Amino acid sequence: MGALAGICAGPGEAWHEEKIRKAARQSLSAIQSSGVNPSSHHFEGGALLSAAGYAGLDGLYHDNKGNAAVIEGRLDDVAELADALGVAGQLEDAALLLTAYDRWGLDVVENIKGNFTFAMWDAGQKQLLAARDAIGFGPLYYALHEGTLLFGSRMEALLRAAPQLRAGLRHEILEDYAASAIAYDEDRTLYDGIKRLHPASLLVFKNGCVETKTYWRLAPKEISGDCGEEFLARFTKAVQRRMRxxxxxxxxxSGGLDSSSITCLLHKRLASGGARPPVALSSIFDGKNGPDERDYMDAVWRTLPASSRKLVVDSSEVAAFEKLDRLVSDHSQPLWMPNAAIAMHPVEELRDRTNVNVLLHGHGGDEVVYHGATYLFELAEKGRWGELWRELDMESISRNPSNKLVYYLWLMMTLGPAAKTVWRVRQAAALRLCKQNALGWPLGAEFWPRHVRARYEEDQRLFARFARPHPTDDLRALPRSQREHLLILTDPLQAYGREALHHQYAGAGVEIRYPFWDAELAEFSVSLPGSEKWKNGLGRSILRRSMNGLLPTEVAQRKTKYNFKGYLARSMRNGGGENVIAHAVYDQADDLAPYFDVAKLQKTFETFRSGEDLQEGVALFALWRAVILGAWLQKNREAPAYVH
Known part of the structure; x- marks a missing residue:
């Protein structure tokens, strides 16, 4: 995956050349574990730093005019870009980026595609540019400290360059972490002095001032023709782009719809017959703590070409806390993903047992290829009862007994048009009676308040910070299925999730790429009418239909999702995990008390230690976060306060 960082001094002498070089060395030490071939380029008043990714597409480039560029990630459609620029031969991505800037200036971000974070020094204009791609997979943090811009794709690069920034630790963010909550504050980071550049944003630093702008927004477009064919074409292109x-x-x-679709497309159409056949990586479990997905995996394996290689990794005995030091030392903020150890294990096996340097992952399929159940609301609102009856699949809809759709349909069939008014009144009442998280789900007493400190709700202004923003008039004008799909894809939580994955796999030795998180694929998917998202009683029908003939029938028609909760609990017991949790909730109780209700945390742990199954996943998450937060706080105390 690689990493980048940099320093750019503003007017004045607060950061002289020697101080810049010392800080650059500190920043480079923070990012070098995230990639290979760490390198640096110094210019007058600053430096660009790089640790290249495992696919060798990112890195540094500078020309004879004093301009320089550093990129993490990759550019897409580079042949077309080179043609547009009149470039002969092949250029490295950083060189191509600098050439594109020479042509388009600040509009360069609107003329390139890919998954990238970049920074660029313009010697003529004496300005520094930095940007994230439209989807925003890799993060970019920045701080204006003593008139100097510090930036990097890892926050630790900034903290090592200016350790004084650690003093701005925001304890309310750690409380949010303990509560498994993220507020609607897109600039927020764990430190007061450090900001986060939004996805699809450009930053310009000149004369000591920082300006940012958004250069792209996801929005539905008019579409025509065969939607299935167009979806498959865009999905195929998304996979091809990530093979570079x-x-x-x-x-x-995994045997799920998303990973199986990528695997079938890659192995059957795009990478078959090559000198190095593709590998299908599967993580299996022994079936003692949950369902076994091997029947679905077997169904896919049976259809793959004989040349495809299968790598099966048993993750039953993975210990969640075996590599606790790494889980906290690689991150300048507490790690979000409770299944980090289970997810990392097969990737590490892939790295050690093959020559693979790029792994395609199915994350994002649920969001980009929306389930589409809100199309049933549309049918009810239009009174198309016959079509609604044909499309209803009560097994899927009512699997969650609190599903609001069942209640809404009952209102529509009973009250007709008046149901909309009743529904709005009911929703407004619910908002007054309970807090809501950023997705708009009710968070009553049965959710996270069980383990957080008593005054957390009151002190952190939860209702104001976590309520979903009001939709604009343009958004309200969209059909319900498009509106809900767009809200999901543009929710700030999605970007935080992608960044958490980026942090999780940093330094894995394999570059993880996500075909579903392709800007053009997402734009097409959100533009689809509801009838293409839900059809014949099945959600995500556009993916199922477009993959007809490539996916095994039993996978294409499956309705269930795999639940890892049983194996997460087992991993937290494996390898002496109970002793690690006990150390956190008892020995580090004073450290955790500002964020958790320690007594309730200890009671939950004793239930867990007795061997009793914790019925709620949130209880497991609370124990896992307590361990991670306790270890992270210890590491943070040991961090240096100043550069010596």
Whole structure:
């Protein structure tokens, strides 16, 4: 995956050349574990730093005019970009980026595609530019400190360059972490002095001032023709784009709809017959703590070409806290993903047992290829009862007994048009009676308040910070299925989730790429009418239909999702995990008390230690976060306060 960082001094002498060089060395030490071939380029009043990714597409470039660029990630459609620029031969991505800037200036971000974070020094204009791609997979943090801009794709690069920034630790963010909550504050980071650049944003630093702007927004477009064919074409292109730079490529195969679709497309159409056949990577479990997905995996494996290689990794005995030091030392903020150890284990096996340097992952399929159940609301509102009856699949809809759709349909069939008014009144009452998280789900007493400190709700102004923003008039004008789909894809939580994955796999030795998180694929998917998202009683029908003939029938028609809760609990017991949790909730109780209700945390742990199954996943998450937060706080106390 790689990493980048940099320093750019503003007017004045607060950061002289020697101080810049010392800080650059500190920043480079923070990012070098995230990639290979760490390098730096110094210019007058600053430096660009790089640790290249495992596919060799990112890195540094500077020309003879004093201009320089550093990129993390990759550019897409580079042949078309080179043609547009009149470039002969092949250029590295950083060089191509600098050439594109020479042509388009600040509009360069509107003329390039890919998954990238970049920074660029313009010697003529004496300005520094930095940007994130439209989807925003890799993060970019920045701080204006003593008139100097510090930036990096890892926050630790900024903290090592200016350790004084650690004093701005925001304890309310750690409380949010303990509560498994993220507020609607897109600039927020764990430190007061450090900001986060939004996805699809450009930053310009000149004369000591920082300006940012958004250059792209996801919005539905008019579409025509065969939607299934167009979806498959865009999905195929998304997978092809993420094959670039792979010396040998692999796909993650869990048996689910998303990973199976990527695997079938990659192995059957795009990478078959190559000198190094693709690998299908699967993580299996022994079936003692949950369902076994091997029947679905087997169904896919049976259809793959004989040349495809299968790598099956047993993750039953993974210990969640075995590599606790790494889980906190690689991150300048507490890690979000409770299944980090289970997810990392097969990737590490892939790295150690093959020559694979790129792994395609199915994350994002649920969001980009929306389930589409809100189309049933549309049918009810239009009174198309016959079509609604044909499309209803009560097994899927009512699997969650609190599903609001069932209640809404009952209102529509009973009250007709008046149901809309009743529904709005009911929703407004619910908002007054309970807090809501950023997705708009009710968070009553049965959710996270069980383990957070008593005054958390009152002190953190939860209702104001976590209520979903009001939709604009343009958004209200969209059909319900498009509106809800767009809200999901543009929710700030999605970007935080992608960044958390980026942090989780940093330094894994394999570059993880996500075909579903392709800007053009997302734009097409959100533009689809509801009838293409839900059809014949099945959600996500556009993916199922477009993959007809490529996906095994039993996978294409499956309605269930795999639940890892049982194996997460087992991993937290494996390898002496109970002793690690006990150390956190008892020995580090004073450290955790500002964020958790320690007594309730200890009671939950004793239930867990007795061997009793914790019925709620949130209880497991609370124990896991207590361990991670306790270890992270200890590490943070040991961090240096100043550069010596």
């Amino acid at each position: 730079g792979a010396s040998q490529i692999a796909s993650s195969l």
